Amino acid sequence: MKEIVIISGKGGTGKTSLTASFALLTSNSVLVDCDVDAADLHLILTPYNSITHDFYSGNIAVIDQDKCQKCNKCRQICRFNAIRRQPDEIGGEYSVNPLACEGCGVCVYFCPAKAISFPERNCGEWYISDTRNGKMVHARLGIGAENSGKLVSLIRQKAKETALENSNDLIIIDGPPGIGCPVIASLTGTDLVIIVTEPSLSGQHDLKRVLKLTKHFGIKALLVINKWDINPEMTEKIENQALENDVITLGRIPYDSVFTTAQVNGKAVVEMPDSDVVENIRSIWTKIYSFLK
Amino acid sequence: MKIAITAYGESLADAVDSRFGRASKFMVYDLDKDTFEIVNNSQNLNAPQGAGIQAAQNVADLGVEAVITGHCGPKAFSVLKAAGIIVYNTEAKTIQEAIQLFKEGKLTNTGSPDVDAHWV
Amino acid sequence: MKIAVASGKGGTGKTTIAVALALAADEPVQLLDCDVEEPNCHIFLSFNTEEEADVEVLKPVIDETKCINCGRCAEICQFNAIVNLKIKTLVFPELCHSCGGCSLVCPTKAITEEKYRVGILQKANSIDLEFAMGKLDIGQAMAVPVIKAVKALADNNKIVIFDAPPGTSCPFIQTVSDTDFVILITEPTPFGRHDLSLAVDTIRKLGIPFAVIINRVTAKENLITEYCRQQNIDIFLQISEDRAVAEAYSRGENLLQAKPQLKTVLQDVIIRIKNILDPGKTQGGC
Numbered sequence: 001m002k003e004i005v006i007i008s009g010k011g012g013t014g015k016t017s018l019t020a021s022f023a024l025l026t027s028n029s030v031l032v033d034c035d036v037d038a039a040d041l042h043l044i045l046t047p048y049n050s051i052t053h054d055f056y057s058g059n060i061a062v063i064d065q066d067k068c069q070k071c072n073k074c075r076q077i078c079r080f081n082a083i084r085r086q087p088d089e090i091g092g093e094y095s096v097n098p099l100a101c102e103g104c105g106v107c108v109y110f111c112p113a114k115a116i117s118f119p120e121r122n123c124g125e126w127y128i129s130d131t132r133n134g135k136m137v138h139a140r141l142g143i144g145a146e147n148s149g150k151l152v153s154l155i156r157q158k159a160k161e162t163a164l165e166n167s168n169d170l171i172i173i174d175g176p177p178g179i180g181c182p183v184i185a186s187l188t189g190t191d192l193v194i195i196v197t198e199p200s201l202s203g204q205h206d207l208k209r210v211l212k213l214t215k216h217f218g219i220k221a222l223l224v225i226n227k228w229d230i231n232p233e234m235t236e237k238i239e240n241q242a243l244e245n246d247v248i249t250l251g252r253i254p255y256d257s258v259f260t261t262a263q264v265n266g267k268a269v270v271e272m273p274d275s276d277v278v279e280n281i282r283s284i285w286t287k288i289y290s291f292l293k
Numbered sequence: 294m295k296i297a298i299t300a301y302g303e304s305l306a307d308a309v310d311s312r313f314g315r316a317s318k319f320m321v322y323d324l325d326k327d328t329f330e331i332v333n334n335s336q337n338l339n340a341p342q343g344a345g346i347q348a349a350q351n352v353a354d355l356g357v358e359a360v361i362t363g364h365c366g367p368k369a370f371s372v373l374k375a376a377g378i379i380v381y382n383t384e385a386k387t388i389q390e391a392i393q394l395f396k397e398g399k400l401t402n403t404g405s406p407d408v409d410a411h412w413v
Numbered sequence: 414m415k416i417a418v419a420s421g422k423g424g425t426g427k428t429t430i431a432v433a434l435a436l437a438a439d440e441p442v443q444l445l446d447c448d449v450e451e452p453n454c455h456i457f458l459s460f461n462t463e464e465e466a467d468v469e470v471l472k473p474v475i476d477e478t479k480c481i482n483c484g485r486c487a488e489i490c491q492f493n494a495i496v497n498l499k500i501k502t503l504v505f506p507e508l509c510h511s512c513g514g515c516s517l518v519c520p521t522k523a524i525t526e527e528k529y530r531v532g533i534l535q536k537a538n539s540i541d542l543e544f545a546m547g548k549l550d551i552g553q554a555m556a557v558p559v560i561k562a563v564k565a566l567a568d569n570n571k572i573v574i575f576d577a578p579p580g581t582s583c584p585f586i587q588t589v590s591d592t593d594f595v596i597l598i599t600e601p602t603p604f605g606r607h608d609l610s611l612a613v614d615t616i617r618k619l620g621i622p623f624a625v626i627i628n629r630v631t632a633k634e635n636l637i638t639e640y641c642r643q644q645n646i647d648i649f650l651q652i653s654e655d656r657a658v659a660e661a662y663s664r665g666e667n668l669l670q671a672k673p674q675l676k677t678v679l680q681d682v683i684i685r686i687k688n689i690l691d692p693g694k695t696q697g698g699c
Binding site: 104109 | 422425453489512513514551554555578580583586590602608615618619659662663
């Protein structure tokens with residue numbers, strides 16, 4: 001069983017659109033949407049029969065008004081400015097701002113009146129669903145919730161279990177943008193990383209950082225340049241720079257309105273009528289698949 | 294002498310769990326008496342981070358001299374090392390097999406973690 | 414006045430518009446790039462960064478001569494950053510959230526907190542504007558401390574524009590919190606609409622006034638105008654899809670270079686925001 005992740009560094013390069021197409025070109029795979037902050041894959045794959053699970057991670061401090069003595073110790077000791085006092089004067093009511101609370105437990109420990117409880121925090125939901133192409137594991141991170149890296153790790157684990165149960169041979173992961181916690185969680189331990197970029201200075205800049213990341217974690221990476229004809233000169237520059245980092249470019253996809261049309265129709269690009277672009281994406285996938293063997 | 298093996302199930306016929314930090318259970322096997330007990334590691338499945346570290350701490354409290362697992366990352370490894378516990382890696386399919394290989398001295402301990410640091 | 418430019422979905426034109434807004438303003442302005450994982454504003458500005466400073470957070474260091482291995486530090490740590498073995502106590506700084514709990518509970522004062530680098534701040538000035546950006550070190554997982562460091566540079570005497578990271582979780586929230594107004598940039602696609610609704614839900618929870626700018630528009634009535642109408646959300650501007658603009662962007666040219674007519678339009682956006690925030694003091698303009 002192999003795991004492949006598609007990331008981009010810069011957002012808006014077409015990562016999710018291409019992930020959907022790649023998935024639909026396989027017949028024995030599990031799909032995972034690890035962009036849990038702003039998941040979009042389900043808009044193309046239209047999941048159904050979803051089994052929902054609550055996602056608990058870490059804890060949150062809650063002040064019991066009946067026990068609180070308004071000594072102000074929690075507010076002094078909190079490093080995250082998460083304790084509110086309303087109105088902000090002596091005698092004001094103390095409460096914890098859930099969007100700022102880091103879940104460190106220091107206020108809980110030091111409250112002289114033991115007025116602060118520390119329940120588990122509900123950070124969102126994750127789902128295992130059916131799609132027209134097999135199982136999909138996806139999630140929705142709660143508003144303001146942290147630990148999206150942990151949620152990413154969790155759904156990857158569930159995807160592995162699902163793949164084992166159903167004898168799938170491939171897990172395809174739609175990764176998040178950026179290079180931080182959730183991206184790291186989506187790519188560690190995978191067999192192959194596909195980077196989707198665009199030929200702009202921003203894309204080039206972000207690609208450099210992504211390449212450092214994949215190198216840092218020692219995972220083989222391959223490149224796809226989307227909207228290549230917006231700037232052919234930059235496209236070549238990026239391909240050469242990638243090569244210097246031992247990263248091969250698998251293909252170039254031209255800027256094409258079919259990406260939007262497909263999305264509007266709830267389809268992947270490869271489900272649209274045959275065209276050069278569709279053929280292009282198919283051949284890129286064939287190359288990716290050959291690297292997995 | 295007692296050893297701990299990361300376990301997918303509760304019997305010797307079950308598979309070795311390939312991961313250390315997120316293993317659901319440990320089988321603590323007493324080599325002198327040929328008996329074993331199962332210790333749960335499930336609190337780690339909910340740990341936001343540092344599951345390997347926590348698992349290593351739990352194992353250190355069990356009084357074992359060695360750990361047999363599929364893969365162990367650097368942080369968990371350093372905790373086990375500090376506690377004087379030796380880590381053995383195995384590709385054995387079942388726990389029974391892994392223990393047998395251990396008894397025969399056929400398992401390798403490379404003295405270092407065998408996977409890179411990971412954010413899981 | 415602090416304005417955050419955010420989006421939910423990546424690639425909608427956040428940075429493009431944040432930069433253009435900063436350049437269009439005809440009063441003192443400061444542009445702060447808070448997308449510390451992939452900062453891009455500087456690509457469209459024509460100066461080199463001038464000053465650099467490390468972004469540091471505090472991480473615990475244990476003095477082994479004083480440590481009695483009581484384990485209280487490991488017990489209070491919620492993040493598994495400290496491990497207590499009977500004979501030794503280990504610290505894993507990568508997992509530490511710098512809450513200070515361990516050093517507070519140590520009975521022998523064996524724990525001190527020391528500076529640990531997680532990223533870098535870069536600042537520059539030009540005639541037009543003051544600029545700063547934060548960059549998270551590769552391999553570091555937590556963006557928030559670097560974002561906090563960038564925001565700390567805000568000058569309250571100027572119009573401060575924050576370029577926010579994509580997404581709707583903690584880095585986004587850290588950036589838009591305590592701002593006076595948020596402009597959400599989106600595109601008229603299903604992904605754009607979906608992620609916009611997530612961003613709107615979050616901003617409403619934060620209670621900050623906001624409005625929308627739609628980028629890459631092909632039809633005046635579209636998925637976003639429909640959504641905004643249902644939700645009673647102001648649309649400040651619709652910018653048409655323009656391949657020439659996309660090509661200019663790819664070369665690192667800013668939006669005002671590609672479409673100079675947007676300058677007065679964006680100045681009006683700033684005036685409009687001022688009017689919303691302080692209706693008593695109506696400013697001149699459209």
